[in-house]
Amino acid sequence: MQIKVYTIPLSNNDSAIAECNAFLRSVRVLALHREFVNTGPHSFWSVFVEYLDDNAPANKKNKKAVDYKEVLSESDFEIFSRLRVKRKELAEREGVPIYLVFTNEQLAGIVTKQIKTIKELENLDGVGKNKADKWGEILDIVSTEDK
Structure with a gap:
């Protein structure tokens, strides 16, 4: 920006x-x-x-788009899809573009690395403490998977 x-x-x-x-x-x-x-x-x-x-x-323009449906397992893609819905809700609530909340790559990282805590989220590439604190409620989607 x-x-x-x-x-x-x-x-x-x-x-x-x-x-x-x-x-x-x-x-x-x-x-x-x-x-x-x-x-x-x-x-x-x-x-x-x-x-x-x-x-x-x-270099950003030439970066190939990833089809996460092909990359993730069926169960991981289901969680990824629900994370995308939650990300959209968060972005609309705050009036910001969705990629400012989390990128698709970060959402896939949450799923594949099985991130469940704010501390783990802070260590995800491109997130950090402030972003994890602000948008950490997205992990509610992942924690409901365990129940």
Whole structure:
């Protein structure tokens, strides 16, 4: 994720608006925040854009998608599918993209490594303490499998 900030003055703003619009059309926007800053005759709009650059390094673009139905056992794939549903619920609740909660690779890791505790989740590649604490309730899916 990257960030760009635009300042658009109230007067003579055609070029600033055109530049901002051209940028917005060229990237995948994750979030856009705008704020009117009232400073009298010098008032302006501040536009804060969080975006993904589709021209980002090619190594991510060339990475092959994994079909987890082929990679995981039937029982593991069933758990993986339920984890995906829970991830979607968590993402919608917080208003964030699902991949910010957990990636498919991380969900598959939870299943294959049989992760059941927050401490184990913290050690999963790309998770860490904060993410494990924030989204650790996803492990409820795994713990219900044991019952």
